[in-house]
Amino acid sequence: MADMQYLLRPIGLVESPLKSKDACPKQGYEGAPDAWLVIDPAFADGLDGLAEKDEVLVLTWLDQGRRNLLKVRPRGEMSSPLRGVFSTRSPDRPNPIGLHRVVIKEIQSRSRLKVYPLEVLDGTPILDIKPVLSSVAEK
Amino acid sequence: MADMQYLLRPIGLVESPLKSKDACPKQGYEGAPDAWLVIDPAFADGLDGLAEKDEVLVLTWLDQGRRNLLKVRPRGEMSSPLRGVFSTRSPDRPNPIGLHRVVIKEIQSRSRLKVYPLEVLDGTPILDIKPVLSSVAEK
Numbered sequence: 001m002a003d004m005q006y007l008l009r010p011i012g013l014v015e016s017p018l019k020s021k022d023a024c025p026k027q028g029y030e031g032a033p034d035a036w037l038v039i040d041p042a043f044a045d046g047l048d049g050l051a052e053k054d055e056v057l058v059l060t061w062l063d064q065g066r067r068n069l070l071k072v073r074p075r076g077e078m079s080s081p082l083r084g085v086f087s088t089r090s091p092d093r094p095n096p097i098g099l100h101r102v103v104i105k106e107i108q109s110r111s112r113l114k115v116y117p118l119e120v121l122d123g124t125p126i127l128d129i130k131p132v133l134s135s136v137a138e139k
Numbered sequence: 140m141a142d143m144q145y146l147l148r149p150i151g152l153v154e155s156p157l158k159s160k161d162a163c164p165k166q167g168y169e170g171a172p173d174a175w176l177v178i179d180p181a182f183a184d185g186l187d188g189l190a191e192k193d194e195v196l197v198l199t200w201l202d203q204g205r206r207n208l209l210k211v212r213p214r215g216e217m218s219s220p221l222r223g224v225f226s227t228r229s230p231d232r233p234n235p236i237g238l239h240r241v242v243i244k245e246i247q248s249r250s251r252l253k254v255y256p257l258e259v260l261d262g263t264p265i266l267d268i269k270p271v272l273s274s275v276a277e278k
Contacts, residue, residue, distance in 0.1 A: 001149060001151070001152060001179055001264075004148070004149050004264060005146050005147060005148050006146070006147040006149075006200055006202070006264070007144050007145070007146060007147075008144060008145040008146075008147055008234050009143070009144050009233065009234065010140060010143050010145075011233055011234070012140070013140060027272065040140055043209060043233060045209040045210060045223060046209040046210070046223040046224045046225045046232070046233070047223045047225050047226070048210065048221075048222060048223035048226065049222040049223045049225075049226030049227070050223065050225060050226045054226075056225075057238065059234075059236055059238075061145055063145070070182060070184040070185040071184060071185070071187065082187075083187060083188040084184055084185040084186045084187035084188045084189065085185045086185045086186050086188075086189060086195075086267070086268040086269070087186070087187065087188030087189045087193075087270055088188070088270065089269055089270065089272065093185070093267060094148065094150055094182060094185070094267070095147050095148065095150070095198075095266045095267050097198055097236065097266065097267055099196065099198075099238070099269065125140075125143060125145070127234045127236065128225070128232060128233070128234050128236055129225040130225070130228055130238060131226055131227065131228065133166065133228065
């Protein structure tokens, strides 16, 4: 398995007023701002079917995450005991994929989506967008 | 942005009785079986803090997904109109990352986790495990 590797290619980038890690809330619901998902026009056809007011899951690549950490202090608080990264939402993890539940507030020119709330840095690569499933299992 | 690319390295593999795509339910809650998350021992420290009965999100790499499709018929039904992949949960998408909400039923020898329900094929690479957040925003 050590030989297995896969290549991700971003489908777009986040435009956000958040310009430094210190400015980013730990979670979207902790005061994160509106942000734009700027999708590469080559992928715009994949957005058909999304509409304003839809709730979606946005997957990002947290490119400033440290991939060699397996233990972290939750929320970066030095008084917290170390925990395995897979029991936390730390951006430091082997594959630093961010998962964000947002609402689409506006769609411009087929490939720019204003969403809320999003806690990632300006310039963060976007990997995927998925609808929220309305089943019990999704909740 | 066309130049940006990132390398994923799986943290483990799924062991499942599901041996063919046709056998896989479309969603976990549609009759998917128990499966084992077999984590590479090199990443076992990252599991500390996870316990039986925890609900977690498992991210997988759907390595049989077709990455060049931007429109699909939801659930593979030929009578459905084509939709953009980002408004569906199709495994065919530019970055075929699977997202699965499961319960941990059992933990064996620190790096084998029995989970339920999981609808992916035997041998599917595992990218990440994240706790379900209990906030309203996660629901």
